Amino acid sequence: MAKRRILLCAGSGCVSSGAWKVKEELLRKLDERGLTEKFEVVASGCHGFCEQGPLLIIYPKETLYCRVEPDDVSEIVEEHLIGDRVVERLFYKDPETGERIADHAKINFYAKQERIVLKNCGVIDPESIAEYVDRGGYDGLRKAVSMDRVAVIEAVKQSGLRGRGGAGFPTGLKWDFTYKADSEKKYIVCNADEGDPGAFMDRSVLEGDPHAVLEGMLVAGYAVGADEGYIYVRAEYPLAVKRLRIAIEQAEEQGYLGSDIFDSGFSFHVSVKEGAGAFVCGEETALLASIMGKRGMPSPRPPFPATSGLWGKPTCLNNVETFANVPFILREGWEKYAAIGTEGSKGTKIFALTGKVNNTGLVEVPMGNTIRKVVYEIGGGVKDDREFKAVQIGGPSGGCIPNSLIDTPIDYDSLVEAGAMMGSGGMVVVDDETCMVDLARYFLEFVQSESCGKCPPCRVGTRKMLECLKRICDGEGEADDIDWLINVGESIKSYSLCGLGQTAPNPALTTIRYFRDEYEAHIKDRTCPAGACQALIDYVIVAEKCKGCGLCIKACPVEAISGEKKTVHTIDYDLCIKCGACMEVCKLDAVIRGKPAAQKEEAA
Amino acid sequence: MKESAKKVKAILAKYPDSGRDALIPILQDIQDELGYLPTSAIMQVGAHLALPSSKIYGVATFYNQFRFQPKGRNHITICRGTACHVKGSGKLLENAVATLKIKPGQTSRDKLFSLETVACMGACGLAPVITVNDEFNAKASPAKLNRLARCCKDEITQERENS
Ligand SMILES: Cc1cc2nc3c(=O)[nH]c(=O)nc-3n(C[C@H](O)[C@H](O)[C@H](O)COP(=O)(O)O)c2cc1C
Ligand code: FES
Numbered sequence: 001m002a003k004r005r006i007l008l009c010a011g012s013g014c015v016s017s018g019a020w021k022v023k024e025e026l027l028r029k030l031d032e033r034g035l036t037e038k039f040e041v042v043a044s045g046c047h048g049f050c051e052q053g054p055l056l057i058i059y060p061k062e063t064l065y066c067r068v069e070p071d072d073v074s075e076i077v078e079e080h081l082i083g084d085r086v087v088e089r090l091f092y093k094d095p096e097t098g099e100r101i102a103d104h105a106k107i108n109f110y111a112k113q114e115r116i117v118l119k120n121c122g123v124i125d126p127e128s129i130a131e132y133v134d135r136g137g138y139d140g141l142r143k144a145v146s147m148d149r150v151a152v153i154e155a156v157k158q159s160g161l162r163g164r165g166g167a168g169f170p171t172g173l174k175w176d177f178t179y180k181a182d183s184e185k186k187y188i189v190c191n192a193d194e195g196d197p198g199a200f201m202d203r204s205v206l207e208g209d210p211h212a213v214l215e216g217m218l219v220a221g222y223a224v225g226a227d228e229g230y231i232y233v234r235a236e237y238p239l240a241v242k243r244l245r246i247a248i249e250q251a252e253e254q255g256y257l258g259s260d261i262f263d264s265g266f267s268f269h270v271s272v273k274e275g276a277g278a279f280v281c282g283e284e285t286a287l288l289a290s291i292m293g294k295r296g297m298p299s300p301r302p303p304f305p306a307t308s309g310l311w312g313k314p315t316c317l318n319n320v321e322t323f324a325n326v327p328f329i330l331r332e333g334w335e336k337y338a339a340i341g342t343e344g345s346k347g348t349k350i351f352a353l354t355g356k357v358n359n360t361g362l363v364e365v366p367m368g369n370t371i372r373k374v375v376y377e378i379g380g381g382v383k384d385d386r387e388f389k390a391v392q393i394g395g396p397s398g399g400c401i402p403n404s405l406i407d408t409p410i411d412y413d414s415l416v417e418a419g420a421m422m423g424s425g426g427m428v429v430v431d432d433e434t435c436m437v438d439l440a441r442y443f444l445e446f447v448q449s450e451s452c453g454k455c456p457p458c459r460v461g462t463r464k465m466l467e468c469l470k471r472i473c474d475g476e477g478e479a480d481d482i483d484w485l486i487n488v489g490e491s492i493k494s495y496s497l498c499g500l501g502q503t504a505p506n507p508a509l510t511t512i513r514y515f516r517d518e519y520e521a522h523i524k525d526r527t528c529p530a531g532a533c534q535a536l537i538d539y540v541i542v543a544e545k546c547k548g549c550g551l552c553i554k555a556c557p558v559e560a561i562s563g564e565k566k567t568v569h570t571i572d573y574d575l576c577i578k579c580g581a582c583m584e585v586c587k588l589d590a591v592i593r594g595k596p597a598a599q600k601e602e603a604a
Numbered sequence: 605m606k607e608s609a610k611k612v613k614a615i616l617a618k619y620p621d622s623g624r625d626a627l628i629p630i631l632q633d634i635q636d637e638l639g640y641l642p643t644s645a646i647m648q649v650g651a652h653l654a655l656p657s658s659k660i661y662g663v664a665t666f667y668n669q670f671r672f673q674p675k676g677r678n679h680i681t682i683c684r685g686t687a688c689h690v691k692g693s694g695k696l697l698e699n700a701v702a703t704l705k706i707k708p709g710q711t712s713r714d715k716l717f718s719l720e721t722v723a724c725m726g727a728c729g730l731a732p733v734i735t736v737n738d739e740f741n742a743k744a745s746p747a748k749l750n751r752l753a754r755c756c757k758d759e760i761t762q763e764r765e766n767s
Contacts, residue, residue: 012725012726012727013727013729013730013742015727015740016725016727016730016733016740016741016742017730017740017742050727050728050729050730051729051730053729053730194726195723196686196724197684197685197686197687197723197724198685198686198687198688198689198724198728199724199728200724200726200727200728200729203726204726235632235669236722236723236724236725236726237726273628273629274628274629274632275667275669276628276631276632276667276668276669276670277667277668277669277722277723278666278667278668279723290628291625292624292625293623293624293625293626293627293628293663294624294663295662295663295666296666296667352687352728352729353729354686354687354690354728354729354731355686355687355690355691355731356690356691360687360728360729360730360731361729392686395686426686426687426728428686428687428690430690434690439689439690442686442689442694443686446684446723452666534695534698555746555747555750557699557702557703557746557750557753558702558703577698577699577702578695578698579695579696579698579699579702579746580692580695580746581699581745581746581747581750584745584746584747585747
């Protein structure tokens with residue numbers, strides 16, 4: 001008899017909330033009750049609903065249990081597996097209706113998505129090639145190698161697939177360039193550097209469905225005439241690297257990788273290269289330099305990698321998600337793919353929905369859906385019912401889209417028009433407690449430290465912009481700072497060597513465009529409307545509310561708070577580092593953020 | 605030969621007749637094994653790949669991953685990705701710097717703590733995220749971080765008393 005399946009999400013999100021401990025306990029409990037023959041525990045890739053993790057799904061009814069702790073395991077085994085009675089208290093609770101929902105297909109977060117690329121993620125065991133093949137895996141490759149190379153490229157062109165790595169370059173066209181480049185030796189490179197901090201789509205695909213990426217690379221290799229491929233993975237993704245290595249090994253054993261694949265005469269080999277933590281290495285020319293063991297510095301294009309890439313040979317480089325789209329196009333036909341999405345942007349896009357939103361996790365929707373749909377219908381709205389202020393799309397190269405543009409359709413062109421860009425797919429929701437000047441400063445700090453230093457506009461310009469933003473956040477901005485930022489930002493965009501510099505000013509420029517009043521408040525009134533800029537606030541103990549319980553004294557890491565038990569406590573502002581630990585632990589809301597003590601004295 | 609030099613030699617043996625493209629993987633293996641890149645190891649790599657040490661440092665310092673000081677007994681990393689930033693990781697970092705009295709990339713003089721920032725751990729749904737000795741802590745807060753640091757310290761004091 002087939003074993004009943006218990007699926008445990010083992011994506012990075014669930015692992016960090018304790019999935020392995022749940023698995024351990026589950027195995028122990030099954031063993032204790034003598035059930036190991038009847039049930040199998042399968043660790044899947046990311047199921048997408050990270051906020052609710054660790055997730056457990058019990059087949060055949062696919063009952064979803066959320067936030068499972070090791071202590072809950074015993075009850076699940078006794079009640080559900082043995083007694084056939086569901087454990088309702090671990091069901092997902094709809095935040096609006098309060099209803100407990102057992103079937104994950106009925107939860108808005110999943111129901112409103114359309115999962116093509118994520119079809120297998122969180123459903124199959126990513127370490128088993130058999131499960132991938134069972135669900136149509138490698139059919140696309142089989143079909144491709146029976147076709148003429150040009151026909152494969154034509155199908156990808158017709159599908160309308162555009163690169164998911166950021167810029168949205170038509171994939172078929174890129175393949176065509178590489179195909180036409182005259183050389184015996186060509187390479188395929190998969191960009192799995194996922195540099196956008198705050199995005200984890202590529203990671204999830206690699207961890208949850210590594211064979212889909214391999215299959216996409218194989219099809220590309222066949223089409224352009226390459227026999228060797230590299231996958232460049234971020235150093236921070238050890239689990240993705242491990243799963244990829246297993247996938248490659250299995251594909252080699254089964255003959256999907258290696259020599260004479262499907263007796264077609266086509267041969268292909270893949271190796272994994274681990275990155276070493278440099279954002280600029282996501283840029284294609286820098287990435288190729290890094291694979292060759294050099295400093296990851298971008299070089300001017302042309303020549304494009306399609307004509308001269310790795311070791312001077314034609315190289316076709318695509319993003320993880322781009323490759324993961326390819327099997328569907330081949331298997332189901334480009335017509336079906338092209339029917340999804342909008343005129344200029346076909347197919348679906350995966351987003352990593354994070355920040356101040358109720359349902360954080362992985363979201364795949366057809367191109368052209370609005371931001372509102374993603375944030376409200378799928379994301380369940382802003383956390384704690386606060387006000388939706390903006391969504392940051394596209395990471396350090398992207399921009400902020402404000403509340404007034406929440407009905408913007410998500411496609412390459414509309415986003416650019418709004419001052420952002422698709423980027424890789426990070427989508428960070430911010431509410432009224434996030435300071436937009438501080439957010440701009442944050443991104444500038446990031447690009448400034450990641451700037452490789454080769455070209456002066458980016459190296460010097462971003463530093464100057466950062467200094468200016470820091471001043472504004474510290475309440476020392478000057479009246480003409482805003483115009484200065486715009487001017488300098490535009491020049492950096494025009495004169496930088498690579499995409500890093502060309503887009504680095506975007507977060508500052510779009511926040512100025514949509515939230516100029518916040519900049520002005522910092523400069524003119526020396527206040528931070530969001531209460532986030534450290535220099536412009538102090539933590540204050542409200543005497544009327546403080547009962548002198550001493551919790552804050554214990555929490556303070558620098559012993560800045562003092563006071564006898566049951567008397568109002570006081571903060572020594574010379575010692576205070578404004579970490580906010582006191583506010584966090586206070587059960588009486590007696591600690592609040594207020595105007596700085598020094599400023600108040602001045603006013604008095 | 606010193607213990608660490610032997611380990612480096614064993615790693616280099618896995619890359620016979622290698623060219624420059626093996627440099628980063630070799631440095632990664634050494635860091636995995638020793639926890640950082642000591643000068644002596646860089647010299648050994650240089651001899652193996654016929655590259656001047658300056659070139660190797662040029663590459664190694666370019667990438668955030670490489671460390672030139674040994675890790676502390678408790679290695680804390682704080683995510684500074686966007687999702688974590690929006691959820692307050694900046695404060696977490698300031699708090700850690702103030703309490704541990706070390707800056708990111710440093711190891712405390714008593715070798716008990718080292719601190720590092722990373723750009724994103726890919727667990728953004730559970731921001732802010734920190735790790736203590738590679739173990740993830742989701743939804744971290746200054747108070748939680750302080751507690752963790754205190755636990756580490758207590759454990760060490762206890763050990764000292766016992767021995
Ligand atoms: C600074 C910078 C960082 C980038 N980071 C990434 C990245 O992390 N992942 C990625 O796929 N593409 C990244 N890109 C885009 C790549 O250069 C390249 O356009 C892309 O990988 C091509 O694949 P695609 O056509 O499938 O999108 C980055 C570009 C720049 C300028
Ligand atoms: S932003 Fe911190 S884990 Fe991604």
